[in-house]
Amino acid sequence: MDQISLARQADLLLGPSGNELGLGAFMRRGTWLIELMPKAVQSESRDFYEFTNCREGVDANPGSLVGHLALRTGVRHLCVNVNRHRVFTTSELSSPHWRFTPEITVELDLIREVFSIWLKSALSDE
Helix, strand or coil: CHHHHHHHHCCEEEEECCHHHHHHHHCCCCCEEEEEECCCCECCCCCECCCCCCCCEECCCCCCHHHHHHHHHCCEEEEEECCCCCCCEHHHCCCCCHHHCCCCCCCHHHHHHHHHHHHHHHHHHC
């Protein structure tokens, strides 16, 4: 209940893509859910082993799990591709899925850009 209460009070929830972002269902309309999506895992031959569903842009992913949740609850959603300079292969991970990526690296310029989008929107809503 504490997590639901905190989500309800939050103006912005930022985190790696995953089940925890389901807390967006309890956020107030017009608040923001920012999803950090690692690159898809590649096979040893550098073919993509899987695909991720993250089109960068505000409310640009109504078909993704988190994007659809945001759409249904009236929460603004921004998916951000991270680990832009690092791709993991199936042999490097304990399980060949992007959720097992051992690290997420977000460049400082990208963080500035994300918060700039959020802040401009928040100020225009006032």
